[in-house]
Amino acid sequence: MQEQTLTNKITAHWRSFLVKLEWTKRRHPMLLVGIVILVFMALLAIFAPLLWTIDPTAVDPRNRLNAPGSQWWFGTDFIGRDVWSRTIYGTRVSLAVGFAVGAMSAVTAAFFGLIAGYFNTVDLVVMRIMDAIMSIPHILLAIALVSMVGGSVPIVIFAIWFVTFPRAVRVVRSSVLSLREEVYVEAARAIGAKTPRILWYHVFPGTIAPLMVTGTLIIAGAILTEAILSFLGAGIDPETPAWGSMMADGRRTISMAIWVVGIPGGFLTLTVLGINMIGDNLRDILDPKLSRSGS
């Protein structure tokens, strides 16, 4: 009897999942495409050692600049490293940086956005600092941070977080500004709820949708910024395979070996495209108002 209901429950859940999937497929096909791309990249990153890769840092001077073929699927670079292995391992750095920056930005933006949006005095100070950070081109600030401290993955994550999170703070703050005037917030205040409680239970939930959308777009931006840093030689140390530094290595041989630049570039573009597709469609689903004003 017990088992019977459990099976029923599972089938019911499965059915409702299929219905939702069908709805998404019809209304937002690009969301599914984005998710498929992202899941594919994540699988590549997780199972990198099992995917017929060799040591991505192994140098083989006898086999320089081999074209893609049966032995080297994606060819080799100017010192004979296997482009396939380096590309697959490069997925790890990009995704790790992207998601770490996304998560950190979401948490810090929620915190600063809530207090800045709710308390006028804090707002004045916090937002001026955010304005100042945002008026420096983010790539320059990130290069400065990384090159002063030295390039490791945590430093790169910190630097990119520092230059991107003000944008997310702005988004959260602007929704808090309108949420705090809502009748239910006023009601909570009137019955004597304490400020932290109001912020957490009544204001914060309203900021989740815009925060998710911004967070997704920040992940995409962070992956691009990491690649640019690696490309400029101001990213993580060049020993670790990363898409940006692979392309920097390949720039000198671009006239004879386009694959050294083209393959990591293609993977990078595809990953960022997938995440942007998810972000765009999330915005349409979660926040129809946002999509109409387009910001």
Add this chain to the structure above:
Amino acid sequence: MQRYLVQRILSSIPVLFILAVIVFAVLRVSGGDPAAIIAGKDAPQWQIEAIRNDLGLNKPVYYQLGIYLADLLQGDLGQSINSKKPVIKLIKERIIPTLSIAVMTELLTLPISIPLGVLAAWKANTWVDRGILMLSTLGFSIPIFFLGFLLIKAFALEIPWFPAAGYVKPEDHFGNFLHRLILPSMCTAIIFWAFLVRMTRATMIEVLREDYIRTARAKGLAEGKVLIIHALKNAALPIVTVIGWGVAELFAGIVVTEQVFAIPGMGRLIVDSIVRRDYPVIQGCMLTIAVLQVIVNLLTDMSYALFDPRIKY
């Protein structure tokens, strides 16, 4: 108008001040000793000390900050640690290529993205609209330097229409100067293009729902006139705002483009200075960019009055 101008300029001073402090703090606190770099690898300790003394680096940080801000107030950006040239002079030498790319980028972006945005809004939710949006998402997703490589490969190496890299001063040969700017500017334009298409589309869709558009159509006005004169003019404010906001973003793009196309502009100056820990130059460049941003913001706000006669300052 005058009062407004003065107010705006005064209100940008605190932002620039905070910015100067942040840049200073990021550079000084995060370590890296310029004296050790100037002295070279095997320099003895006393020599490094002497250089530190010379540059004022052995004074307390708050003291250095005070001196820096005081000099700044007098319009003195200091002297490059590396080349001993005044920072202002270095920036003057390098700013022309950077500004040229910036202007060229705008020239390549505006005539394409605004009509496409209008078209997408006009054909909203059709395949034309979806196609344009998809293209713009792709524009957001492609890394500038990758696009740069593809452009070089296609239009400099395979079909030799443009030189692969380099820069010619406008006073030396104006035609070559323009010719060499086209590929780098196309490269920087892509993000801007993607962004502006979306913004134009979104505001146009909103404007096209307004009553006065229905009236204009009802009285039999040609669709082109409705779109351009009635709709686009009213959508102009947000679009202009976006163009103005993009300056910091544009500079970020130019830093990368200058690297890809080997153009001796401010972006390369900054990257080189960061590598050499040339603090005064980095500080000077960042402040210059911030001041440019402030000026552009001001111009943006001024231009509102041009598009909307109701706005008066």
